[in-house]
Amino acid sequence: MDNKKISVNLTDGLFRQNVVVSSGLAAFPVIAIVTTLKNAIVLSVGFTLITVLSVIVSSFISRKIIYAMRIALFSLVSSVIYIPVALFLRAVFPSVSVNLGMYLPILVVNSVILSKSESRFHHLSKAMMSFDVLIFCFGFSLAAMLVGAIREVVAYNTIFDYKINMNFEMASAAQPFFGFILIGCLSALTRLIIHKNNPKLSKEKK
Amino acid sequence: MNFLSYVISIAIFTILAQNIVFQSVFGFNIVVYAAQKRSRMAAFSLIIFITVFFSSMLSSAVDYFIRDNSSYYIYMPLVYIVIISFVYFSALYIMWRFFPKFYSRIKNYVHIAVYNCAVLGSLMINNIGNGFAEYLAFSVGLPLGFIIAGYLLLAAAKRLNSEEVPAAFRGYPITMVYAGIISMAFYALYEYTL
Numbered sequence: 528m529d530n531k532k533i534s535v536n537l538t539d540g541l542f543r544q545n546v547v548v549s550s551g552l553a554a555f556p557v558i559a560i561v562t563t564l565k566n567a568i569v570l571s572v573g574f575t576l577i578t579v580l581s582v583i584v585s586s587f588i589s590r591k592i593i594y595a596m597r598i599a600l601f602s603l604v605s606s607v608i609y610i611p612v613a614l615f616l617r618a619v620f621p622s623v624s625v626n627l628g629m630y631l632p633i634l635v636v637n638s639v640i641l642s643k644s645e646s647r648f649h650h651l652s653k654a655m656m657s658f659d660v661l662i663f664c665f666g667f668s669l670a671a672m673l674v675g676a677i678r679e680v681v682a683y684n685t686i687f688d689y690k691i692n693m694n695f696e697m698a699s700a701a702q703p704f705f706g707f708i709l710i711g712c713l714s715a716l717t718r719l720i721i722h723k724n725n726p727k728l729s730k731e732k733k
Numbered sequence: 734m735n736f737l738s739y740v741i742s743i744a745i746f747t748i749l750a751q752n753i754v755f756q757s758v759f760g761f762n763i764v765v766y767a768a769q770k771r772s773r774m775a776a777f778s779l780i781i782f783i784t785v786f787f788s789s790m791l792s793s794a795v796d797y798f799i800r801d802n803s804s805y806y807i808y809m810p811l812v813y814i815v816i817i818s819f820v821y822f823s824a825l826y827i828m829w830r831f832f833p834k835f836y837s838r839i840k841n842y843v844h845i846a847v848y849n850c851a852v853l854g855s856l857m858i859n860n861i862g863n864g865f866a867e868y869l870a871f872s873v874g875l876p877l878g879f880i881i882a883g884y885l886l887l888a889a890a891k892r893l894n895s896e897e898v899p900a901a902f903r904g905y906p907i908t909m910v911y912a913g914i915i916s917m918a919f920y921a922l923y924e925y926t927l
Contacts, residue, residue, distance in 0.1 A: 551762050551905055555850055559758040595825060598844040599818045606811040613807045629857040632810040633850050638762055641848055703758050704916035711909030715901040722901075 535651065540663030542721055547670035548714045552638040556630040557671050558706035564687050567675030569616065569623040571668035573631050575661075576612045581605035581640045582648050582660045590649070598641060605635040639663060674709060681705075740870045747874025750923040753851060754882035755916040757858065760851025764879060765908060767846070768886035776839045778883065780824075780846040782876040785855045787820045788813070789872030792856050793865060800860065813856045821847045851879050885915055 536543070546553040553574065561567045585601045592600070609632060616624040616631070624631065643663070648656045680686055682700035684693045699705060753759050767777035795812060799805055825843070828836040839846075855875040862868050886908070892898075893907050902910070 549905070551765065551909070553762075554909075555758045555761050558761070595840075595844055598848055599814075599821065602814045602848050603811070603818070606814045609810050610807050629854065632806070632857065633759065633854055635810045635814065636848050636850055636853050638849070642845070699920075702916075702920055703756060704913045704920055706758070707909050707913030707916050711902075711906045711913060714909060715906040718906065719901045 535647065535655075535659060537659060537662055540659065540666040541669070542666070542717060544663075545666040545670055545717065546639055546643075546663060547667055547674070548710060548717045551710075551714075552643065553634075553667055554710055556627075556634065557674050558710060559703050560627055560630045561671050561675045561678065561706070562682060562701040563679040563685075564672060564675045565623050566626055567668075567671040569620045570627055570630070571664075571671050572620075573612060573616055573624075573627070574634055574637070574667055574671075575664040576615070577605060577609055577634050578637065578639050578664055579657070579660050580608045580612075581635075582644050583653075583657060584608065585640070585644060586649050586653065586656060594645070597645075601641055601644060602636055605640050609635045639667075670710075670713070673713070674706065677709060678705065736866060740866050740873075743867060743870035744874035744877070747871055748878045748881060749919065752878040752882060752919050753855065753858070753875045754879055755912065755919045756923065757854060759854030760849050760879060761912070763845065763849045763851055764883045764886060765905075768883050768890055771887060773842070774883050774887050776842075777846045778876075778880040780839065780843060781851060781879055783824060784817065784820055784847050784852050785876040786872045787824075788816050788852065788856055789859050789868055791816045791820070792859060793868040796860055809857070809860070810853065813853055816856070817847060817852060851876075882915075886912070 540546070542549065544550055547557050548554075556570055556574070557567075561570060581601070581604055585604045588597055588600050588604075590597075613624075613631065639660075648660055651659060676686060678700050680691060680693070681697050682705075683698075684691050684696050697705075747753075751757070754761055754764050763777070767774045792813060795816065799812075821844075825836075828839075855871070858875060859868050859871045862871050889911055893911060894904055896903075898907050
């Protein structure tokens with residue numbers, strides 16, 4: 528049985544280990560589908576509900592069960608949790624949840640649930656784990672909303688459906704390639720800011 | 734058009750114009766992880782191909798019976814995870830029993846290659862297909878698209894992590910920009926195809 532205890536910084540999920548702009552563990556739906564602020568909000572709600580509930584429920588799965596089996600159980604748990612979450616999103620955000628298409632169900636196998644649970648969340652106490660996973664989801668939501676807002680302005684000249692008068696409109700900003708490049712640039716910017724505020728990290732890297 | 738040429742043409746379209754990594758963005762973090770080492774990329778390619786192919790064949794049978802159910806989209810992830818798990822445990826048993834050397838080499842990351850967005854996403858895309866021919870084409874084309882994406886990243890991995898890249902961009906950020914440029918090329922191909 529693995530009793531490894533790890534020390535964690537509770538702000539990791541916001542910046543240093545942000546799952547979109549730092550580690551990329553959950554960047555795929557943001558690149559593909561977050562083209563408006565509305566999509567970003569609904570995706571963030573779905574991601575938070577699925578991830579938080581799955582991590583908490585799967586923490587009750589005994590660590591005596593072999594790892595290969597445990598991962599399968601984590602996926603089963605999250606796909607069961609997806610059922611009420613999908614019904615909830617369908618009821619509260621009927622049109623936007625349809626826009627998310629297959630990117631919402633795919634969240635049941637996101638790496639925050641499958642990999643981060645094993646390497647981080649399940650080594651913490653239940654209360655600490657819940658708080659930590661919430662911070663990671665908040666970090667995801669922040670990044671998704673930033674990307675959604677930028678892409679909506681550039682691609683459609685709107686923000687939350689309100690028209691903005693601008694001289695240029697680039698419809699291709701809604702395509703995945705723009706998402707890749709934008710997140711790459713945001714990632715470099717985040718890294719610069721983190722290293723500027725914490726010179727120790729820059730020295731460690733060297 | 735005969736069956737085989739129809740399957741091949743859809744498979745080629747799926748590999749290039751509708752690439753699972755650069756167009757649908759399924760499994761991007763997995764392909765980046767796999768593309769760090771040549772041996773790991775080879776193992777991931779094999780595992781993902783086998784998992785997607787056999788899971789697709791099983792899911793085509795399941796979809797045939799229940800895809801018309803209006804609430805199927807809610808249960809779909811659960812159904813597909815059960816199918817993937819069945820293939821996963823069957824493959825693990827066969828590897829452990831008949832290929833113990835290969836099993837001991839891949840046992841540390843086989844679960845990452847199986848439970849990820851690329852595999853589940855492939856089954857979801859398959860669900861759009863009509864008839865066995867399209868299921869077969871997708872089940873070959875989607876994992877091959879993943880493999881091509883992996884080798885495109887592997888080819889550039891050393892340069893993307895080299896000292897020549899400014900520190901802020903080194904590694905993950907420049908990999909995203911590089912993927913964006915390749916994605917743009919695939920997008921152009923897709924637009925041209927249409």
